[in-house]
Amino acid sequence: MKTRQILLITVTTGFLAGAAYALYQLGKHEGMQNSLSDKNACLQDTGASKKVLYWHDPMVPGQKFDKPGKSPFMDMQLVPVYADNADPASGNSVSINPRIQQNLGIRTASVVVGKLNAVVQAVGSVAYNERDVAVLQARSNGFVEKLYARAPLDLVRKGQPLAELYVPDWIAAQEEFLAAKRMQGQAIVGLLDATRQRMRLVGMTDEQIHTVESSGQLHARITITAPLSGVMTELSVREGMSVSMGTPMFRINGVDTIWVNADIPENMAHKVQVGNRIEARTASLPGTVFHGKVAAILPQVDNNIRTMKARIELANPASPDARLLPGMFATLSFTGTTPKDRLLVPSEAVISTGVRNVVILAQDDGRFLPVEVEVGAESNNQTEILKGLQAGQKIVASGQFLIDSEASLKASITRMEGAAVSISAAASAPATSAAASASNSKLPETVLAGAKK
Structure with a gap:
């Protein structure tokens, strides 16, 4: 149950x-x-x-x-x-309400046609202008009796006495000239010319010969003066030394102009041309801007750091407080322009993904369309567009990632x-x-x- x-x-x-x-x-x-x-x-x-x-x-x-x-x-x-x-x-466009666009802070810019201001930043070292150099040598055998410039790197002025030499060879040549001048007759003219030539051969200048002729006295000593203002970079004699003909005595570098040897990366060397204007700044002279131009592009590439040398010529102020000195480091800004008109957009408008470059095209009906572009050079916050856009089109310059x-x-x-x-x-x-x-x-x-x- x-x-x-x-x-x-x-x-x-x-x-x-x-x-x-x-x-x-x-x-x-x-x-x-x-x-x-x-x-x-x-x-x-x-x-x-x-x-x-x-x-x-x-x-x-x-x-x-x-x-x-x-x-x-x-x-x-x-x-x-x-x-x-x-x-x-294209199925990739997006439509955004104008009020939302304002909230997102979307800013547009136009595709313009113009020349690209190529600005290249580089560093360089200051050096003497090797085209502004004077080398003084002994023109005849003699002795250094007095030396006015006593140390290398002394500043000298044009016409300043540097040394006084006693030249024994000049005495005999001058005595012959003065003796021929005291003689009378037609043959004396040829003899005077011959004695003048002999004084030139022993190293006397025309000015010194004229002094002997006008004074009628022997001048066995010569005062060597600076041919230009600058810095004495080499001093090879001392008081009491004997010198022979051709002996280097002084080397003077002018400082009115100065060189800056800039290192330009190999991949940017095509943007730097002879004659480009530059601005130079150095940490030792804050607030001072030096203006100059590219004097030469040296035909040599450094194998270690892959750079080319650009020789910059700058005007050097006369004031010691604002003077460029050899060995200083300078920061240089090269400014040039492209020879032809190019399509230009703000650099901030280009989105680089690593594989391609994209800009957001703003259409008239409030839509935004991504467009793939091919970019060229970039300078001064502007980018050259080689392919993908046309002049006059509107692109998004700010807020692209919010649209994305x-x-x-x-x-x-x-x-x-x-x-x-x-x-x-x-x-x-x-x-x-x-x-x-x-x-x-x-x-x-x-x-x-x-x-x-």
């Missing part, structure tokens, strides 16, 4: 559980059918009111399809792109909608088959089978 009661309770419980599960599956199937019907109706309404340009997979937006279907790339349905949501030429974020957000929503449609379509298939099998079978048999288990 107790066993029968337990069996009856078990059968009743199984029957009730099977009936509840069947009702749950039937309600789920009808709910999904209604949801799909509403979704299809919504899509039909949308399709009826909008023109579909093409279908695409939001995960692979570059690939376009002319009819709907399942994506060959992802397990999802293709998403339509309508005429008022995409540029007919807005586009990414819209693309993410599109991908989520496409994924939802795919999941709904995938879920409807097993639900439909389960409902069909449930309707074709008898409910009591299902319940009994569950009870038997």
